[in-house]
Amino acid sequence: MALTKEQIAQRIAKELKDGYYVNLGIGIPTLVANFIPEGINVVLQSENGLLGMGPFPEDGKEDADLINAGKQTITTLPGSAIFDSAMSFGMIRAGKVHLTVLGAMEVADNGDIANWKIPNKMVKGMGGAMDLVAAAKNIIVAMQQTNPKGESKLLSKCSLPLTGIKCVTKIVTDLGVFEIIPDGFLCVEHAPDVTIDEIKAKTSGRLVIADNVKPVAI
């Protein structure tokens, strides 16, 4: 079985360490907040200017002045802090945020990432993605292994306009977990019941299978 979106998020949540400040992107990355392991205290950063993002409000308690970067209504927590957008990206640029999780359309085997534009088709803008990938030291990409056409999103070279160069450290897909190493994608875990052959068939960039490759523990 390939991993569900929730299981991808659950796997990424295992990367969290106590004391981490974490920025979660829109989509699957947002789900990571639901799987923070017990005993691990992390602070979620929302790049529109909040540290200490809380859960969604109760119905009727939503406040238009309090949203996350995905424009969803949220809450603060005891110990939250609010700041402007320059400080928000200042703390990202300065390396204070320990982990960034974001989605991608394509990742190359050298760590390049493309996730903001499909020329002549979709132009939404890069938002904060370029700032995040340029600055963060630990960037995990959460995405499907293939696009809706069934083509691999793990490539030797991105075909779409880049968001950042040589910046991705790890990728968690529905099929497995991959680290970026000088030799390309190092597959360290595979989804339960997903074969290495399937991963090979659905990875078009350079792929190395770790000697101790193991099933993703969910």
Added chain:
Amino acid sequence: MSINKVVANADEAIQDIQDGATVMFGGFGLCGIPENCIAAMVKKGTTNLTCISNNAGVNDFGVGLMLHKKQVKKMIASYVGENTEFERQLLSGELEVQLIPQGTLATRCLIAGYGIPFVPVLAGVGTEVAEGKETVVRNGKKYLIEEAFEADFAIVKAWKGDTMGNLIFKDTARNFNPLMAMAGKTTIAEVEELVNPGQLNPNMIHTPGIYVHRIFQGTNYEKRIEHKTVRKTN
């Protein structure tokens, strides 16, 4: 007597914004946008505007209202995904657009307000954002040179303000507002609550009044929520 920057309303605040002006609009999505001034701009019908705003609103609210009326010649923004009319105008070539990284957008406002003409940033290196930009290398790392914004007007929305132009923002409605307030040649602030000098705690001021030229108390805030998300309750 203290300096008094109060104007009657949005119409008066924006009356001298001419066709072709460069105008910044505070807000993130629809959060913290200057609703009253946007409505006044739509009513006035000023055209050929260059707008600097993180987002382009939605089709029928925020900066999107001005796009819909074709008042905007050029849009400088970081994310416009919520506005399909924007995407249509962009892909059809009706609208000139410059998309820039969000942190770069914020920093270019910040340095304008700090009197710093340009700044080296990593964001966008190796991407199409870097095309045509001057670069500098320090300790083996390449940076893009990004310039301070020059805007004729900045229009921001605050929670509270006093007649001298001191501003306090609420929650994540702060976002780009204090940064743009610093960056306008003329800065207009609309506030939910306008008070007399002395009624705001000086320690709590986010934007000192020196950056603000006109202020008024807004009315009828809709504060539209883009994505209402609530907790599941049993």
